[in-house]
Amino acid sequence: MRTISSKNATKIKIIYAAIKLFNEHGTGAVSTNRIASEAGISPGNLYYHFKNKEDIIRSILQEMIGEWDKLWLTPKGWEPTLSDMKKIIRLNIELQIKYCFFYRELISLMRIDPELQRIHQQIQKQRFIEQRRVFQQFVEAGHLRLAESDMDSLLTSCWIISNNWLSFLEISGLEIDDSSISKGIGLILSILRPYISSFEWGLLEGS
Amino acid sequence: MRTISSKNATKIKIIYAAIKLFNEHGTGAVSTNRIASEAGISPGNLYYHFKNKEDIIRSILQEMIGEWDKLWLTPKGWEPTLSDMKKIIRLNIELQIKYCFFYRELISLMRIDPELQRIHQQIQKQRFIEQRRVFQQFVEAGHLRLAESDMDSLLTSCWIISNNWLSFLEISGLEIDDSSISKGIGLILSILRPYISSFEWGLLEGS
DNA sequence: ATTTAATTAGAGTATTTACTCTATTTTTTA
């Protein structure tokens, strides 16, 4: 589990140049030479730091996982409210914007690189378990009223919408901005709506 | 709006070879020469029928749109039941399997080819209107009890889940088979559950 | 039957691109 330390200045430059170009033009349209050029280094130097293009993409995934962990490790111990959840969903969507090429091309990338697939699937499983835990907390705190048997399907629905809201906007040709992100969060909450008491819902509207 | 007539035998061969290879390896990894070879023709011949690779992909989209139209134009006039909807969702998912590369790479493909983007966004808009109409019918028939104001968000949720269920399975490393498809349909129905009367729900379980 | 048009084959090319190799500079270590 090697993360990018602050000593690897060049490595960071490469990764961020790659993220920028990948987001703008897609992984297929961006050559390693172009990444090197964007990072202000030579192609040879790029290959000193990374074995190949796939290696760069894998490192970006690790970077993304790192940021994602920061997001979900914080709400440990304390009791979360529904408006906390709104914040988490928003941060999650903002991460999707930062690494949008990854979300766009995920399946293709995983098919090309089985190692990437392995890593991502493992993380995905972990994520799901963590989110289930948070959901459970909501139920226990009385914010959500639903049977144990309904939890997984509700969580899965929220998960799918949360992770595909930006794609939906993009495919539909809609703007991605603060208001459209809020709309996505509202969509997820509207699915939970039948399981939230009117009182709690009123509080939520205000936040 | 040029469709593939039965006279264009070669064109059809090329398109189906392309679909097969694209589904297996992704558009990026499949060269035009390989498509020609798979179709059993020469590269020159391929370029006689198609201007370039993008042209092939656009033709595949048209083919897909044609099949999709067949799916949704039939339920016109008669009053649909919820179990009819189950069938439509299933057929829709089966189309996603047939053209899976398209669903996987949609955003990337649209970014590379603005013309493809234009066509797809136009169709997407139409599709949404049609599905809204069907939804409306369900409400009017008394199968669904929901306010006009909730309709769009519920429809959007169903849309997103329906169009991303296979991706979800694939990303999670789960098998795509009859039972997992049924699970996806069940997921969509579970979102509608709070708006369906117990009686209707009972009928649905049976079908 | 003959001309014209449509279709196909297949060799060929210009370009792109992932990646290598070596020489040079910078940094670290002893």
Add this chain to the structure above:
DNA sequence: TAAAAAATAGAGTAAATACTCTAATTAAAT
């Protein structure tokens, strides 16, 4: 400070690939 190691530059290469061009064949039209 000298030697060793790490980092960087930049030219270069082999392979892939999208697409072209011409010649040959088949089908259609008159």
